[in-house]
Amino acid sequence: MDATYTALDGQNTTAGGRLYMAFELGEKSWKLSLGDGQRAPSRFTVAAGDTTAVLTAIATARARCHLSADTPVYSCYEAGRDGFWLHRWLAQQGIANLVVDSASIEVNRRARRAKTDRLDSDKLLSMLMRYHTGERRVWAVARIPTPEQEDDRRLHRELERLRQERTAHTNRIRSLLVLHNLRVRHVGGRIWTHWWARQRELLAPGLRAEIDRECERLTLVRQQIRTLEAQQDQQVRSGTHRHGVAGTACGHRQRQRVDAGQGTVWLAAISQPA
Template identity: 75%
Template sequence: MNAPRTALHGQDTTITGSLYVAFELGDKSWKLSLGDGVRSPNRCTVAAGDTAAVFTAISKAKARCHLTIDAPVRSCYEAGRDGFWLHRCLEAHQITNLVVDSASIEVNRRRRRAKTDRLDSDKLLSMLMRYYGGERRVWAVARIPTPEQEDERRVHRELDRLRQERTAHSNRIRSLLVLHNLRPERIGGRAWAHWWTQHTTQLLPALRAEIEREFERLLLAARQIRALEVQQQREGAAVRNPRLRGSRALRVSAPAVPGS
């Protein structure tokens, strides 16, 4: 039993008359399954990011399924590293797209699915048809943020990564030192500078150089964290103070001065 007929089993056949497209997004290539709910799905592979090839595949699939040029197209893909740019591109071409929360997709309980596993495009196509056939609980659809909302989250996410990086550098230095039974109370600050001066002679040159390079990376992460925290505080103050918010808007919209 092919995927479309499985999808239509017991469902309202009014889902026919549209083209359904499921994307399996990979780093180097995308796999597409395309069908109308009547015929077996057509499959093709395009280079990752090649939207022109995607629209060509959709046009060919419509012709194969004897659908009109303006027949509605419904598509889906799993939320992942590509984010929402593809969703916006599809919507701009009058394609109704769903970005699906991977964690919400039903799975065979006997086969545990890793978080990083991707469903193949045929399975997604079947579920897409079931969704439009009335099974709205087949998955959870992600809420699509605006580009501005996405951009506002950047600082918070970068801060999270930098704090993790700072901890990793600190832990690495401690791990290298404990090889020689050296256990500083804290990595960084004035106390560290004094401690390092006292104990550096106990280390061989290569290890000493490695720790110093690691400490440089730690300092860089710490500086960037401080800069982003200051930025967050200023933006928070601007949100709370209408005058500051207005001046911030003027700064953002003001044209750049040549040579500045």
């Protein structure tokens, strides 16, 4: 590749004066592609999470490209299950990293690509170089939350999972009951308890025991939901809930919509090119 000039930082800098690194993050291993834009990239496979091996790969690639130890390194990886810890670690090493939105990455329209497919590291490396030589529309860059902002969202995410579990348990109980033409509008509460006490003796022991176990799991999930909702209310009242909701009289349903909306905005908070 010929030396090219970049508009980054308003300076004319050749691609060869930098080292670029792209990660293809897997569950068990990571694939790294590193290059300076002047020669074929160096490729490495390291164990997932092995940051020492990443530093070794950088040093090896620098030597191969005849770059000094203080040559700036620019890296990227696709947003996904690893979250932002890797971004923060790279920043601590003085590496300028980008977390890119997978959905925004250009792909060959003739090659259908499943949403779960990851781009290979060589493709990411090529796009990283293009991005840093002025082609800012090759992808969208994710906004990086602070550790405190990430932690604030844990409670909301757990509540969402628990509510989904609650729905799954109630649906399962209804499905088991309808096998014997037993139909109930609400599962749980005093009315349900009295109704089930009468009906359970009419069912076969195996089915009765399965429904009892589902009821136990449902009770536990509901208790955990109440605990977390009380914690969420306390955060809102005390002002420690950083996503905050104005006033506590809005009620649980409205607060849930606001939180969910902010979560959507957070996930979609991608810096688009100007």
